[in-house]
Every structure is written in C-alpha cells, then in structure tokens.
Amino acid sequence: MAIAARLEDKSDRWHIAVIGDGALTGGMAIEALNDAGVWKDGVKLLIILNDNDCSISPPAGALSNHLAKIVSTRAYTCAREISKRMLKPVPGLWDIAKRMERQAINFVSPPSGIFSSFDLNYYGPVDGHDVVGLVEVLRNLRGLNAPCVLHVATQKGKGYAPAERNPTAYHGVGTFDPAVGLASKPSSKPTYTEIFGRWLCDTAARDSRLYGITPAMREGSGLVEFEKRFPERYRDVAIAEQHAVTYAAGLACEGIKPVVAIYSTFLQRAIDQLIHDVALQNLPVVFAVDRGGLVGADGATHHGFFDLSLLRTVPNMTVMAPSDENECRLMLNTAFSMNSPAAVRYPRGKGPGVPVTADAETVPVGKARRLLEGSRTAFLGFGTMTNVLRPAAEKLGGTLIDMRFVKPIDAEAVIESARTHDLLVCAEEGVLMGGACSAVLEVLADAGVSCPVMRFGLPDEFIEQGTQAELLEMLGLTSEAIEAKVRARLAAL
Numbered sequence: 323m324a325i326a327a328r329l330e331d332k333s334d335r336w337h338i339a340v341i342g343d344g345a346l347t348g349g350m351a352i353e354a355l356n357d358a359g360v361w362k363d364g365v366k367l368l369i370i371l372n373d374n375d376c377s378i379s380p381p382a383g384a385l386s387n388h389l390a391k392i393v394s395t396r397a398y399t400c401a402r403e404i405s406k407r408m409l410k411p412v413p414g415l416w417d418i419a420k421r422m423e424r425q426a427i428n429f430v431s432p433p434s435g436i437f438s439s440f441d442l443n444y445y446g447p448v449d450g451h452d453v454v455g456l457v458e459v460l461r462n463l464r465g466l467n468a469p470c471v472l473h474v475a476t477q478k479g480k481g482y483a484p485a486e487r488n489p490t491a492y493h494g495v496g497t498f499d500p501a502v503g504l505a506s507k508p509s510s511k512p513t514y515t516e517i518f519g520r521w522l523c524d525t526a527a528r529d530s531r532l533y534g535i536t537p538a539m540r541e542g543s544g545l546v547e548f549e550k551r552f553p554e555r556y557r558d559v560a561i562a563e564q565h566a567v568t569y570a571a572g573l574a575c576e577g578i579k580p581v582v583a584i585y586s587t588f589l590q591r592a593i594d595q596l597i598h599d600v601a602l603q604n605l606p607v608v609f610a611v612d613r614g615g616l617v618g619a620d621g622a623t624h625h626g627f628f629d630l631s632l633l634r635t636v637p638n639m640t641v642m643a644p645s646d647e648n649e650c651r652l653m654l655n656t657a658f659s660m661n662s663p664a665a666v667r668y669p670r671g672k673g674p675g676v677p678v679t680a681d682a683e684t685v686p687v688g689k690a691r692r693l694l695e696g697s698r699t700a701f702l703g704f705g706t707m708t709n710v711l712r713p714a715a716e717k718l719g720g721t722l723i724d725m726r727f728v729k730p731i732d733a734e735a736v737i738e739s740a741r742t743h744d745l746l747v748c749a750e751e752g753v754l755m756g757g758a759c760s761a762v763l764e765v766l767a768d769a770g771v772s773c774p775v776m777r778f779g780l781p782d783e784f785i786e787q788g789t790q791a792e793l794l795e796m797l798g799l800t801s802e803a804i805e806a807k808v809r810a811r812l813a814a815l
C-alpha cells in the first residue's frame with residue numbers, strides 16, 4: 323500500500339503495520355522487512371513492533387532473545403523523554419532529521435541488530451504503556467519520509483491483574499465476568515485436542531523416536547503435558563509453519579518420527595513444504611491436523627475448510643478423518659505406524675463422547691467401516707459428518723458407512739454402495755469443491771458406475787463467525803436438513 327501511494331503520488335499518506343514479536347518470527351514478516359529496507363524516499367511505512375516478549379505462550383527462538391536483549395540493554399526510557407530528546411537538545415534537529423533520515427534517527431537511537439541489517443531506520447524501544455508519550459513519538463515520526471521501525475515494549479495482559487498473571491490463558495477469551503475472571507471449565511468429555519495430547523504422550527513413552535513439533539501453538543494443540551514429560555523431544559519453532567514442516571522432513575530423513583501438531587488453517591501456509599519436502603520424498607511425517615472444519619468464534623480466518631481438498635491431491639499422502647474420539651486414537655496410531663506421510667484431521671472441541679478404548683491398535687489403510695445396514699440410500703460420512711448423517715440414515719432406513727479415509731478412499735465400498743442402492747448421500751465438513759465427496763464422484767466416474775449422488779459440505783464462499791452449531795444450521799448441515807433434502811430427492815427418483 324505504501325508503494326502504491328508513492329506510485330499514485332499520495333506521498334503524504336502514512337501506512338502503519340503493527341506486528342507482534344511473535345508474528346515477527348514468521349518467515350513472511352522477514353521477507354517483507356527485506357523488501358521494505360530497499361525503499362527510501364517517499365515510502366511512508368511505519369512498522370510498529372509491539373514487543374510484549376510473548377507469543378500465546380512464551381516466545382520461542384533466537385529473535386525473541388535478540389529483542390529481549392535490546393529492551394534490557396538499551397536506555398529504555400519513557401516515550402515522552404525520548405520524544406523530547408529527539409527535538410530539544412539540538413535546535414533544528416528535526417529539520418536536519420527530515421533531510422538526513424538515517425543519520426538523524428541513528429542519532430536519537432543507535433542502529434539495532436536485525437532492523438539495521440535490513441537497512442531500516444530503527445527507533446526505540448519505547449514504553450508502549452505511556453500513551454501520551456507514544457502519541458508524541460508518533461507525531462514526530464510523521465516528519466520522516468522513509469520506512470522505519472518503532473519498537474514498542476509492552477506487557478501482555480497489562481491493566482487486568484488476572485491477565486497479567488496468566489497472559490497465556492487470556493490471549494483469546496470468550497465472554498466472562500471481569501470481577502471473577504476466567505472460570506475453570508469442568509471437563510466432562512475430552513476434546514479431540516486432549517485425545518491427541520494423551521496419544522502423543524502414550525506413544526512417546528512407547529517409542530523413543532517420536533518427536534513433537536508445534537508452530538507456536540503448545541496450548542491450543544494439546545502439547546503442554548508432552549513438553550513437560552518429554553522436553554528433549556518437543557520443539558516450538560515459533561510462528562513458522564513452513565519451517566515446522568521442513569524441520570519435520572529433516573528429522574524424518576534421519577529416522578526420527580516427527581509429529582507436526584498444526585491447526586488446519588495454519589497448515590495452509592506450509593502446503594508447499596508438505597508437497598516438496600515431505601511427500602515428494604515419501605517421508606513418514608504425521609500431521610495431526612486440529613480445528614478441521616468449522617471452528618466457530620474465531621471466524622473466517624480460522625475455519626479449517628481446505629485441508630481435505632488440498633491434501634488429497636498430494637501423491638503419497640494418506641488422509642484420515644475420525645468420526646469419534648476412539649477413531650481419532652486409532653487413526654493416530656495408524657498414521658504413526660506408516661512409512662509414508664499421513665494426516666489425521668479432527669475438529670475443534672468435543673466429539674460425540676465415545677470412550678477411548680483403543681491403545682496402540684491400528685485400522686486397515688483405505689478401508690471404510692459399515693455402521694448401519696439398510697436399503698435405498700447409502701450415507702457415506704467423512705469424519706464428523708458421519709454423526710450428522712446417522713439420525714437421517716436411521717430414520718430413512720438407509721445404510722451408513724463411516725468412510726474413515728479420504729485418501730486412499732475405499733473405492734470398493736463406494737462402488738458396492740452405488741450398485742446396491744438408489745442414492746448415495748455423502749457429507750464432509752470441508753469445501754465441497756475437490757474434497758472428499760468429489761473423491762466419491764471420481765471413483766464412480768472411473769469405474770463407469772452411475773448412481774444419483776447428493777453432496778453435503780461447505781459452499782464455495784468464506785464463512786464468517788458463529789458457534790459451530792449455528793453455522794451448521796445456517797449451512798443446512800444438520801441431520802434434519804439433510805434428511806428433508808434426501809426425502810425430497812428419493813421422492814423425485
């Protein structure tokens with residue numbers, strides 16, 4: 323945008339990018355700094371680094387050490403004082419500053435490591451909680467005419483004692499009473515994330531080659547206990563999904579068995595690494611893909627809609643979607659037992675409450691499981707949607723199959739169902755385009771078998787926020803809505 327403004331001769335317009343110290347660890351941030359550093363006159367880009375020395379959990383990596391060193395060793399004064407220093411000691415300094423960008427900035431704040439390496443004007447660190455002073459600094463920086471970085475030191479959770487004490491818990495919250503703080507949730511059924519966390523610890527105890535990787539999502543991905551018990555086999559690579567995947571590939575090359583715990587939406591950033599660095603070499607990396615499907619409150623950026631469509635097109639990949647908690651454990655075992663890359667994709671939150679009785683057992687690769695034997699309609703469920711299809715299948719006396727595998731899909735089960743039923747109804751919690759239901763159509767087309775097919779899944783549009791139940795309702799992905807549509811279709815056949 324800053325470059326566009328220069329091209330369009332809107333050179334008085336400022337562009338401000340605010341980035342956290344955690345977000346700065348992402349490769350793309352470094353790519354942008356590398357680019358910004360070559361622009362000089364007329365590019366009014368202010369990068370405000372909001373450095374609270376915290377990601378969601380404590381920051382990981384050398385960059386955070388570097389920033390902490392700057393904050394602790396620099397004359398880290400209140401913003402107002404720095405602002406005064408900029409203007410007062412040498413009359414006319416600011417005029418000189420405007421003419422001699424870099425030198426003047428360096429005069430008020432000596433060059434600092436990483437930003438100076440990118441040839442960017444660096445200014446700070448300043449106290450981000452001194453709001454009046456900060457405004458003064460920002461006013462002064464308005465006089466500049468080239469990209470610069472303002473390093474602002476803050477405290478995560480500042481101003482609310484419970485959040486100051488436990489910033490990780492308060493990073494992202496739902497509604498709560500500020501007088502009480504976050505109530506600890508009574509845990510009845512475990513979440514899929516917890517099922518994964520337990521599986522990871524149990525499997526690590528059994529197999530010393532297991533290595534757990536998270537790109538800055540220790541809590542969200544269920545790795546807290548694993549880190550405590552197996553610190554030497556745990557790695558938070560910071561908000562660097564691409565690195566997380568290639569890091570896993572490197573470990574797998576050497577006989578380690580990496581498990582990349584990653585949210586579906588964040589895996590999108592590392593699809594190239596998954597293809598080139600893992601799948602192309604057929605390396606046994608397990609992808610524990612959390613938050614697959616609708617995630618609810620986090621909204622459009624966090625839904626995990628694309629994973630099935632993206633992953634199923636990659637050679638050598640196995641893609642599984644569990645329909646309940648026990649299935650999730652069985653599939654994680656299966657993925658871990660394979661000698662090729664495999665993804666287990668599970669949803670946010672709790673499952674239907676099926677007790678986890680599995681220990682280290684696996685399931686046959688590429689084989690579906692038949693849950694109900696019926697006639698006329700065969701319901702083919704992928705992952706969570708199997709449970710949504712069940713009441714409809716029961717009411718309509720249909721067959722219900724939990725497909726288990728999106729890839730390799732159980733072609734035999736699909737073809738046999740098409741030959742013995744009048745209608746196939748398939749459902750997935752992912753984009754319909756190119757997803758698991760498309761795989762069913764491909765099987766039928768390739769086998770030359772024709773059968774009416776109804777597909778239920780996510781439409782070709784971005785979905786905003788709402789609870790998972792609200793969104794399923796809105797999208798017509800409830801048992802009742804599916805049943806009604808299937809009844810109408812059966813009547814028309």
Ligand SMILES: Cc1ncc(C[n+]2csc(CCOP(=O)(O)OP(=O)(O)O)c2C)c(N)n1
Nearest residue numbers: 342343344345346374376377378538561588
């Ligand atoms: C690509 C990507 N990976 C992971 C996340 C999850 N996430 C959300 S906020 C956050 C920490 C951000 O830390 P920082 O940039 O320092 O900002 P702060 O919240 O501390 O202000 C993480 C890891 C995300 N939103 N996007």
